[in-house]
Amino acid sequence: MRITENSSSVVPFIQAARGVINGSGSIAEPPAVKLTYFADCGAFIQKDWIIKGVIAKGETSGWIAPPGHGKSALLIEIGVHCAAGRDWRGHKAKAPCGVVILALERADLCKRRLHAYAVRDELIDLPIAVHAGIIDLMNPASVSAIVEIVRTAERGFGVDVGMIIIDTFSKAIAAGGGDEDRARDQNRVAANLRRVQELLGIHIALVGHTGKDETRGARGSNAHLGDVDFMVQISGDAIKSAEIVKANDQAEGVLAQFRLEPIDLGTDSDGDKISTAIVSIDPIDAPAATKTREPKLSPDQKTMLRLLHEAKPAGLSTADWNDKGRAVGVGRTRRATLNDIQARLKELSLVREYSGQWTAVTRL
Secondary structure, eight states: OOOOOOOTTHHHHHHHSSSSTTTOOOEEEEOOOOOOOOGGSSSSOOOOOTTTTTTTOOOEEEESSTTTTSSHHHHHHHHHHHHHHHOOOBBBBBBOEEEEEESOOOHHHHHHHHHHHHHTHHHHHHOOEEEOOOOOOOSSSHOOOOHHHHHHHHHHHHHHHEEEEEEOOHHHHTTTTTTOOOHHHHHHHHHHHHHHHHHHHHEEEEEBBBSSSSGGOOOOOHHHHHOEEEEEEEEEESSEEEEEEEEESSSSSSEEEOOEEEEEEEEOOOSSSEEEEEOOOOOOOOOOOOOOOOOOOOOOHHHHHHHHHHHHHOOOOOOOOOOHHHHTTTSSSOOHHHHHHHHHHHTTTTTTEETTTEEESSSS
């Protein structure tokens, strides 16, 4: 039997192909499809930088470190520079903008640090606002809540907000009963934050923690790493190093080195000194360059390093790298051989491992 457009059994399918059948049975036009074709990709939209090379509108960054290692302090310094329109550590400020800090924990400490900048740097007023309290980013209603917070701040500032800081990311997941170890929960939060960006076009900076093993990067599921455009990991004690460990379209490496300094804020009702620590303006001298000998590698180590180089910037997961090694005869008879080679190459700083993904950091 030939099926025609007039056949009653196929009419709904033809209608559905042409448009959308609404509740009343009438046809609604399908939404317009937006495509950019290959020949037009050269007319790309340049990044809307707030601080060039660091903070761009419409992007998400992650800033991770163990507790007490200065990640929140560094983000506050960056926020102050964004609001003041001041260059930050060699990176050009493009234009001042409003900054909103969603302080899910230690809001009072955040306020003291901001006041310390006013005291030390003689700043009279900046378009920065702190919102204290829990926000459940697992809940889609958080999108409208954040938008309203930002709009309220803009009315108070008289300028547009360009950046929000969420401190900390884990608290925003836990607020809705989520688990940062579960990719599904992390992805729900990421989707809500992307909706915020679609509505506001702002930069979102997420403050987070590393796990017990700092070399494995951010605590919890690596879905967080996959979603951010730019991730910085902070390490060190007296002198701290902020290193770009993931970036979509710029080089990895050390972004800044800094130390914290105490700022005297006066005395309390008992006459005791009040102080807080913020990022010092004193320059950090770069360590003197030393000439080092090229490390001597065994044939198997050279083979495994070559396989990783062939993977280009994307790198390889541990399992994929192991499979490629066994395919060419490395580690077939002793499983621990591959682990030993990976550990040695990492010790020599020839490779980097982050959340189970390996990349080469030197040229062959």
